[in-house]
Amino acid sequence: MVDGKPCPCGQKATLEDCCGRYVTGDQWAPTAEALMRSRFTAYALGQVDYLLDTLHSSQRQRGEKLQLQRSLKQTRWLHLQVLQTEAGQPEDERGIVEFVAVYGLAKPMAGMAGLLGTARTETPQLAQMHERSRFVQEEGRWFYVDGDQLPDYKPQRNQPCWCGSGTKFKQCHG
Numbered sequence: 001m002v003d004g005k006p007c008p009c010g011q012k013a014t015l016e017d018c019c020g021r022y023v024t025g026d027q028w029a030p031t032a033e034a035l036m037r038s039r040f041t042a043y044a045l046g047q048v049d050y051l052l053d054t055l056h057s058s059q060r061q062r063g064e065k066l067q068l069q070r071s072l073k074q075t076r077w078l079h080l081q082v083l084q085t086e087a088g089q090p091e092d093e094r095g096i097v098e099f100v101a102v103y104g105l106a107k108p109m110a111g112m113a114g115l116l117g118t119a120r121t122e123t124p125q126l127a128q129m130h131e132r133s134r135f136v137q138e139e140g141r142w143f144y145v146d147g148d149q150l151p152d153y154k155p156q157r158n159q160p161c162w163c164g165s166g167t168k169f170k171q172c173h174g
């Protein structure tokens with residue numbers, strides 16, 4: 001990992017000082033939110049092993065590694081916003097984190113677009129994943145269990161857009 005790079009999870013800290021130390025396995029994420037952020041960072045960096053290590057044992061499946069690798073190839077995770085958390089502190093056994101993660105599909109339908117003669121855009125189509133995730137802590141380690149997919153998150157008109165552009169929602173995707 002490169003020194004001094006901002007953390008993909010969106011905190012104002014370098015990757016090293018933020019999620020990097022969890023993704024490398026040097027430390028365990030102390031809270032459900034920290035685990036969630038570090039999992040987003042692992043998605044952004046393609047760290048499949050960390051995603052599997054932090055997935056609760058009840059959710060493990062055959063072929064999951066291949067599936068993850070495939071989905072990581074097609075998706076670029078770009079931006080994370082944590083909307084709210086419940087429990088998930090070091091002294092808790094459970095935690096909930098609601099977040100919006102923004103992703104782009106890498107060269108969506110390039111072959112198909114070519115066939116149809118439509119222009120291929122450089123900028124991927126942005127989409128969001130709005131989820132309420134459940135986490136458990138077992139023997140000092142937080143794990144992701146599962147989550148409920150929620151309808152697309154719509155900020156207030158004058159709040160920053162969900163896509164991470166920094167523009168007000170009403171002037172961006174509003």
Ligand SMILES: [Zn+2]
Pocket residue numbers: 007008009010011018019020037038041
């Ligand atoms: Zn981070």
Ligand SMILES: [Zn+2]
Pocket residue numbers: 161162163164165172173
């Ligand atoms: Zn936007």
